[in-house]
Amino acid sequence: MASALVHEFSDTNFKSEVLDAAQPVLVDFWAEWCMPCRMLAPTIEQIAGEFEGKAKVGKLDTDKNRDVSVEYRITAIPTVMVFKGGELKKKFVGLTNAGELRKALSELV
Numbered sequence: 001m002a003s004a005l006v007h008e009f010s011d012t013n014f015k016s017e018v019l020d021a022a023q024p025v026l027v028d029f030w031a032e033w034c035m036p037c038r039m040l041a042p043t044i045e046q047i048a049g050e051f052e053g054k055a056k057v058g059k060l061d062t063d064k065n066r067d068v069s070v071e072y073r074i075t076a077i078p079t080v081m082v083f084k085g086g087e088l089k090k091k092f093v094g095l096t097n098a099g100e101l102r103k104a105l106s107e108l109v
Helices: 014-019 035-050 066-071 098-108
Strands: 006-009 025-030 056-061 079-084 085-091
Touching: 006 014, 006 035, 014 025, 014 056, 025 035, 025 098, 035 056, 035 098, 079 098, 085 098
Parallel strands: 006 056, 025 056
Antiparallel strands: 025 079, 079 085
């Protein structure tokens, strides 16, 4: 992880870190080989900084965490999902700008 503010989600911690979280959670589904995912990374870090203490922001490597990726039907990456109260509230597929992600989280904090 490039930033201490960006959490690392996995098959083993997804329920506790994302679904059971008291605050909204933004999850970036990505893979190391995915160039658009790499292009999105600075935006994810920016959002993590802006929402520190108000929302949790993290990444889930789809290659290493197949169970969650299959459960949420991740067929294209990057995919960004926003959860609150254990429920999926917003989903973005492909490169998404900071404004859209900011708006999605702002509606939930």
